[in-house]
Amino acid sequence: MDASTPLVKNVLLLDGEGKRVAVKYFSDDWPSLSAKLAFEKSIFTKTHRTSARSEAEIGLFDGYIVIYKFISDLHFYVTGGEDENELILATVLQGFFDAVALLLRNNVEKKNILENLDLVLLCLDEIVDGGIILETDANVIASRVAMRGANDDVPLSEQTISQALATAKEHFARSLLK
Amino acid sequence: MTLVQPPLKKDDDVEDDSEYSPFYGIERSAVLQEARVFNDRELDARRCTQVITKVLYFINQGVSFTQKEVTDVFFATTKLFQSNDIGLRRMVYLIIKEISPSNDEVIIVTSSLMKDMNSKTNLYRANAIRVLCRITDGGLLGQIELHLKQAVVDKSPVVSSAALVSGIHLLQSYPEIVKGWSNEVYEAVHSKASLVQFHRLSLLHQIRRNDRLALSKLVSGLTKGGVQSPLAKCLLIRYTTQIAQFHPLAVASCNVDLESFISDQNRSAATLAITTLLKTGNESSVERLMRQITNFVSDIGDEFKIMVVDAIRSLCLKFPQKCRSLMNFLSSI
Numbered sequence: 001m002d003a004s005t006p007l008v009k010n011v012l013l014l015d016g017e018g019k020r021v022a023v024k025y026f027s028d029d030w031p032s033l034s035a036k037l038a039f040e041k042s043i044f045t046k047t048h049r050t051s052a053r054s055e056a057e058i059g060l061f062d063g064y065i066v067i068y069k070f071i072s073d074l075h076f077y078v079t080g081g082e083d084e085n086e087l088i089l090a091t092v093l094q095g096f097f098d099a100v101a102l103l104l105r106n107n108v109e110k111k112n113i114l115e116n117l118d119l120v121l122l123c124l125d126e127i128v129d130g131g132i133i134l135e136t137d138a139n140v141i142a143s144r145v146a147m148r149g150a151n152d153d154v155p156l157s158e159q160t161i162s163q164a165l166a167t168a169k170e171h172f173a174r175s176l177l178k
Numbered sequence: 179m180t181l182v183q184p185p186l187k188k189d190d191d192v193e194d195d196s197e198y199s200p201f202y203g204i205e206r207s208a209v210l211q212e213a214r215v216f217n218d219r220e221l222d223a224r225r226c227t228q229v230i231t232k233v234l235y236f237i238n239q240g241v242s243f244t245q246k247e248v249t250d251v252f253f254a255t256t257k258l259f260q261s262n263d264i265g266l267r268r269m270v271y272l273i274i275k276e277i278s279p280s281n282d283e284v285i286i287v288t289s290s291l292m293k294d295m296n297s298k299t300n301l302y303r304a305n306a307i308r309v310l311c312r313i314t315d316g317g318l319l320g321q322i323e324l325h326l327k328q329a330v331v332d333k334s335p336v337v338s339s340a341a342l343v344s345g346i347h348l349l350q351s352y353p354e355i356v357k358g359w360s361n362e363v364y365e366a367v368h369s370k371a372s373l374v375q376f377h378r379l380s381l382l383h384q385i386r387r388n389d390r391l392a393l394s395k396l397v398s399g400l401t402k403g404g405v406q407s408p409l410a411k412c413l414l415i416r417y418t419t420q421i422a423q424f425h426p427l428a429v430a431s432c433n434v435d436l437e438s439f440i441s442d443q444n445r446s447a448a449t450l451a452i453t454t455l456l457k458t459g460n461e462s463s464v465e466r467l468m469r470q471i472t473n474f475v476s477d478i479g480d481e482f483k484i485m486v487v488d489a490i491r492s493l494c495l496k497f498p499q500k501c502r503s504l505m506n507f508l509s510s511i
Contacts, residue, residue, distance in 0.1 A: 004416045005346065005380045006409070020239055033240045060481045082485070085412055111198045118231040118269060121238075125272055129308060129343050132380070133409065135373055144336065147264045147301055 006088045007131040009064065009079045011096060011124055015110050016073035018044030022117065024124045026131035029064075043068075043077060056090050067093045072109040091136045092127060098138030099123050103145060119145055201235055209233055210247055216254040223263035230255070230269040237276055252277050259290040267294075271305045275312050284313045295325055303329065304340035311344035319352060330362040335371035342366070342377035349384055357385050372407035379410050383417060394421055419454070456489035464493060464500050468507045475511055483511065 009027040014020060018041060030036040043061050047068055050057055056069040060082065067089045068077045078093040080086075101108050103119045113120055122145040127134055135141050209232045215225055233251060236243075243251075251273075258270045274287060294306035307329055310322055329341035342363070349356045363385070366378045379400070386392040397417050400410075452471055455463075475486060490508060494501050 004383065004413065004420065006412065022238055037240070060479070063481070088409065088412060091409075114199050114201060117200075117235060118227060118265075121231070121234055121272060122268055125275075130312075130347050132343050132346060133373070133376070134339060134343060136409070137372075144301060145268075147268060 006085055006133060007080065008089065008092055008128045008133065009081060009131070010077075011092070011128060012040060012043075012075075012077040012079070013113070013120070014040060014044055014075045014077070016075075018048065018075070021074065021110060021113055022120050022124065024128070026128060043079075044075065047077075048075065056093055058086055058090070065089060069093055069097055071097075074108065074110055074113065088133070092133055095136040095138050095141055096123065096127055099127070099141035099145070102138055102142040201232070204232060204235075206236055206241055206243075209236065210243075210251065213251055213254045216257045221258065221261045221263075221266075223261055223266040226258060226261070227263075227266050227269050230266075230273050234273060234276060248277055249283065252279050252283055253286070256286050256290070259287070267302065268305065271309050274309055279313060281315055284315075284318070288318060292322065292325075295322065295329075300334040300337050303332075304334075304336040307337070307340040307344055311348055314348075316352065319348070319355060323355065323358075327359050327362045330359060331365050333369075335369060335374050338366060338369055338371070338374045339377050342374065342381050346377070346381050346384060349381070356381075360385060370406070372409065375407040376409035376413065379413050383413070390421075393417065397421060453485050453489040456486075456493055461497050461500060464497060465503060468503060472507070472510070487511070 007026070009029055010023065010025045012020075012024075013022040020040065023036075023040070025036060030039050039062070043059075043066055046061055047057070047059065047066075048070075052068050052070045056067050058065065058067050060066075063082050065080045065082055065084050065086055066077055067079075067086065068075065070076070076093060076097050078089045078096070080089045100113070100120060100123055103123065104112050104116060123141060126141045126144045127136070135144070209229065212229045213233070215222065215229065255270055255273055255277075258266060261267070279287070288310075291306045291310050294302045295310060297303050297306070307326065310318070311326070314322070326341050326344070329337050330345070332338050332341070345356050345359060345363070360382075363378055363381055366374060369375065369378070379396075382396060383393065386396060397414060400414055452467075452474070455467055471486070475483060478486075487508065490504055494504050
């Protein structure tokens with residue numbers, strides 16, 4: 001592929017011990033499972049003591065640019081090649097981070113993520129397609145995941161009161177059925 | 179999400195020690211058995227969604243399935259198109275992409291996907307397009323090409339983006355076909371959606387990438403203010419830099435802005451600015467740059483230093499007269 005299209009190499013969501021919660025790889029840089037796990041271990045070890053909670057942090061690890069942000073017991077990472085534009089990667093991270101927060105009603109911690117893993121996986125699917133950035137606006141991403149206003153692309157935050165109530169009801173029903 | 183089985187033997191298990199995890203003690207073989215509910219006459223959408231999620235969880239954790247198991251899950255999944263549940267349909271799209279069915283298997287879902295591609299619901303259209311383009315072969319592509327071209331100029335940004343991004347991917351394997359979409363891609367300029375502008379520009383650039391004249395025209399046409407999308411602007415800067423390599427005078431004015439980034443707090447930004455300047459700088463600016471970055475270099479980590487050294491190496495090759503002062507600089511790092 002043409003090197004000038006910004007490409008995301010992976011998006012990773014790891015737990016408090018560096019284990020996978022939800023990951024998606026878009027490049028052949030880590031062809032085997034063990035290579036992937038080694039990479040995840042490497043960046044987790046190098047970053048988990050830093051404070052990347054209020055703002056995203058950036059690092060250059062093993063020849064890759066990694067943007068990361070932490071919340072509660074979760075670690076979000078977006079990786080690009082060393083020539084990639086960091087701000088673009090940061091926008092992807094922020095989109096993922098904020099969309100997940102919207103979908104989980106700001107209750108972003110490991111247990112809730114696992115209980116709503118389908119939403120998180122759909123979220124990943126709506127942000128990057130085969131390495132190419134599909135969408136970065138968290139409201140748009142969350143709306144597409146929820147298939148709310150499926151014809152109008154109405155962002156979650158712009159819904160009318162009745163639509164928002166319907167959304168809330170749906171989420172409440174989901175949690176009751178667990 | 180409810181557990182189906184209590185934790186028993188751990189052979190096929192995923193190790194998840196947290197007892198609060200909905201996937202605790204889950205067995206791969208049990209989940210595959212559960213997929214049988216996809217064959218039910220009356221589909222329980224919520225249950226099916228849960229099963230798909232569990233399968234995806236395993237795949238995510240790196241657990242491998244045999245080819246037969248994958249095929250069985252795929253066939254079972256195809257039955258789910260009978261349900262009209264929106265959430266379930268989305269999960270079906272997701273798992274089809276994850277499983278990557280073979281050419282023979284793809285045929286089973288083609289007509290369902292093509293139906294969705296013409297659905298009134300934009301999100302169905304967009305997702306069906308993405309799935310189809312992921313699993314297509316030349317024959318199928320020929321059948322859906324007209325729909326894809328129409329999707330490129332669709333008013334809905336999600337549909338247009340889906341077609342454009344798929345075009346970028348398909349360009350690798352079916353370049354001649356995608357190049358035939360040029361007219362539609364040009365027409366998509368009317369879209370104000372930020373990501374559509376980005377996708378459109380990216381695809382156009384790739385279609386034209388061997389034609390320098392067309393590229394220059396593309397860039398100059400857009401720098402006249404037609405682009406609002408930040409991502410599209412980034413692309414424009416990149417393409418301008420590339421063009422600068424054979425038309426350097428065109429970008430000389432950017433260098434002044436770049437120099438102010440050298441003192442930026444963010445080390446990455448500063449390093450990027452330095453290496454860019456070193457690449458596009460001219461002979462007279464080299465000495466000045468070397469002075470500016472002497473202090474800077476001692477601050478940055480080894481990985482950034484390597485980037486700087488690399489850029490200096492290319493400078494040596496470009497400006498042999500400056501070799502001596504560049505060598506002096508390198509020996510002081």
